[in-house]
Amino acid sequence: MTASITRCCRRLAEALFALCLAVSTALAADIDLRNVQLLPAEDGGLALSAEFGLDFNPRLEEAVGKGLALYFVAEFELIRPRWYWFDEKVAKASQTWRLTYHALTRQYRLSTGVLHQSFGSLDEALRxxxxxxxxxxxxxxxxxxxxxxxxMLRMRLDVSQLPKPFQVEALSNRDWLLDTDWKRWTLTVPAAGGDGK
Known part of the structure; x- marks a missing residue:
């Protein structure tokens, strides 16, 4: 009886370990964040420059190639730490890009707001x-x-803007999880012409 319970507990522990491993793998980031700079802008505020390493998998390439629009969102937050109260959110900004493929022109289109650019290949658009x-x-x-x-800065594929059937699939399929973790760093606001890494 005791041996049976021990075997059952061991199998349960192995199953839980496999589940935890699968979940941690599913949550892995597919976008790398590099070369982040926050510099003084011409208007006296701060402007951000960054590079993201996008790891596009075959499922996403196929989805775009068949006409599905993919939305990517970059989010930025600036927080003033306070020892005497909750931290203060000083600034919050987001920017959205829409990536589509047009079969008639055989071009990829990258849009943000009312601006758009067309590209002959997916690699050019992703660059x-x-x-x-x-x-x-x-x-x-x-x-x-x-x-x-x-x-703090991050970029992600916004699955909430996909058609409903794809949103449901994104819940269970790692191929649709494309994002970075929040990159956090401490910033001292530079004087005009300074560096804000």
Whole structure:
């Protein structure tokens, strides 16, 4: 009897370990974040530049090639730490890109707001998507030179903007989970012309 219970507990432990391993693998990031800079902008605020390494899998390539629009969102937050109260969120910004393929023209289109660019290949479109340059994220009156903040940045595939059947599939299929973890760093606001890594 005791041997049977021990065997059962061992199998349960092995199953739980396999489940935990599968979940941790499913939550792994497929976008790398590199070369993040927060520099003074021309208007006196702060502008962000960063590079993302996008690891596009065959399932996503096929989905775009068949006309499905994919939405990518970059999110930024600037937080002022306070020892006497909750931290203060000084700035929050997000930018969305829409990636589509047009079969008639055989071109990929990358859109943000009313602006769009067309590309002859998916690699070209992803190269442009992976580089954010001079994105104004903090207004001039929100920060002053010498102040210290915690900054956070991430990019993700926004599955909430997919058609409903794909949203359901994204819940159980790792191929649709494309994102970074929040990258956090401490920032001292530079004077004009300074570096804000």
């Amino acid at each position: 442009v998507l992976s580089r954010v340059r001079h994105w104004p994220v903090v207004e001039r009156d929100r920060v002053h030179p010498g102040e210290r903040f915690d900054a």
